[in-house]
Amino acid sequence: MGIGDKIKNKAEEVGGKAKEVIGDATDNERLQAEGAAEQASAKAKQAGEAVKDGVKDAGEDAKAAWNKATN
Template identity: 60%
Template sequence: MSFTDKAKAKAQEMSGLAKERIGDATDNERLRAQGASEQRTARDRQKEAGRNVKNFEK
């Protein structure tokens, strides 16, 4: 995973965190769920990229 990809994933994760917190503060369940989903997607991308690097090194 390149630095640019890592930065994009981290930005998506932070965006998801912000949405989730705003959803909590405004009692907006849909926004909270959307934020949680974005965070999960970003973390999965980072994990998948790490696995790809480990497989490439073998």
């Protein structure tokens, strides 16, 4: 995952948390729900990117192992 995506997703998560806290403090259920939804969305994106990173790393490890075995 690119650093820009990581920053964007983390910012979305933090913004969602802020909305949720403000909603809690003001008894605004709509704002609480929006904040929770934004946090969930950001965390899902982060998880998807982590899977992509893991697959990329596994591919690089397999390539290195292949090169070591064949040389």
